[in-house]
Amino acid sequence: MRIGIIGAGALGGTFAVLLARAGHDVEVTARGASLAAIREGGIGLTGGYGEAHERVAAGEVLTQRPELVLVCTKAQDAAAAIAANAGLVDGVPVVVVQNGLEGVATAERLLPASSCMGMLSIIAANYTEPGRVRVTTTAASYLGRGDGEPDDECRRVAAVLSSAVPVIAIAGFRGAQWTKLVVNMLNAVPAIVGRSVQDVVDDRRLRRVVAASMRETVRVAVARGVRFGSLQGLGDRRLRFFARLPLWLGQLLPYFMRVRMGDVPNLGSTQQSLRRGQRTEIDYLNGAVVREAELAGMDAPVNRALTALVHEVEQAGASLPAERVVSAVRA
Template sequence: MSNVCASTPPGGATHATPATVTDRPDGGHPPLRFAVFGAGAVGTYYGALLARAGFTVTLIGRPDHVAAIQAHGVQLLTAEGSMHIAVAARTEAAAVADADVVLVCVKSGDTEAAARAIAAHLTPQAVVLSLQNGVDNAALLSRILGRPAVPVAVYVAVGLEGPGVVRHHGRGDLVLAPFPQAPQVLAALAAAGIPAAVSDAVPQALWTKLVINCAYNALSAITARPYGWLWAQDGVPALLQQVVRECVAVAAAEGIVLDAAALDTQVQHIAHSMATQRSSTAHDLLRGRRTEIDHLNGAVVARARAHGLSAPANQTLHTLVRLLEHGRGA
């Protein structure tokens, strides 16, 4: 992420000037208005960057998170420092009503409910982007909304450290599937300092991300440890390699060709580049919330069965996380 501001006084918020012609590639569109439905760590991070650049943004999230943002703005913590960013925040789905672009950032298990909640409030021209884990969420949104939802592969390591407080650990780039309004949306993202590109290979990108999540999310949750620590333990690299191989076989059965060796390299790289990061599944378990494990390792297991394959490493990780969920009342 670029252009990180110096720390501002606690409770203060930076107010950017309105977005300029940089988000109007054809010179005729007014600045885009954004809404983020399901503003957790990921949604709040991107919404805050867009608001900092001067775009109209409304974050829609949990009451405690929204209350903190309404009072103090979003506190964004990065390696370079801390800042507070003023941004509108609401709790009701109707807050998407004026948005030109809606970022859906809910957990996979909440996708159907999210679609039904926002359907009646979207403008006819609104673009819906799915910034979610898993490989089926955009298709589910599209079916329920009756309009195309754009799948987006998200590459960012962020976490909530409290209501209204987001810590950025690394990266922040997006890869979007093609859609008619892509040039205007890409220009807006660029104006906000968000690296983004359009690609026909988003299905492969989403599967690749699914494989990485299957490798680390469950194991980080089970041990409550970060990626760097996990990689350093005896037997873990071999286990992660087995998880990757199972995922690659299932993807191939689904018509998605993945490079197993390249994925092994990515898994190892993440252990070093995101050494201090714990998975979102780990954070969910610590907070007593339901995880996305059914849509990660669980999805691989279900698809493996459908194709007459087995995925024992993924099945074991899925089962262990589900047991922890039940034990903690999630």
């Protein structure tokens, strides 16, 4: 199948290599040094899926009309990247592989003739060198749309992608997006202090902050009438129970996530953006919780503080001491 991948970063690069290795005809979009590296030497993949190297067509925009499109940009870049390719891909099935809550709606708005789906990936991958991706955690990805059962097209697309990497068509995709947002609360604190996710969760003071951001996220979602989808052992009943726990006990949630992650240092996608000198998607992660809280008539002080601290690191170009995080977030 001809598959176009918009955004060949950590996840886009991973899917590009694995899909090409499975025999699909893959074209990717990239920019700057990443584009130059992919054109010159292809994409190299190491880590959890083994070592692989694939040469794929690459450009700033797609040049051939694909049969399936994966949008793998950061959330803040999605609208511009989709718009740049809209003339070629509108009418083609589109899978948005993205953090946050808004990706599928953005694609539907810009590609009115396309059938748009979302995919939640728990794969952890580091992309700190152009054209080179290291997978630190392998996992299934989850595809769907809306609140109901997966339709035939979702199942078909999941089967195509599963020829390269496990993809499961799921029910209740919108609720699963919120579950993934809770998981993504692992991103902000490591980005602020410049340490791996594992190091942060192993630090008792910082683990408390991470747990507080997760608990606040769950409480906001409940206030917004969300029913959480099942993802990586987390579901509606477990997350609602977590939201009622005292914080000292709620710290078990990020701790168990850290254990599942293993010991290969995971920087998190937000910190990887900072290390590349790029704008982060923090406004679509912790910032999304703040906006949703306002819609529910609530406050989200933990996530507001973490969003502000990430922006401070963006502007300063340097990480902050752990004490700044602890003092800013009085959970």
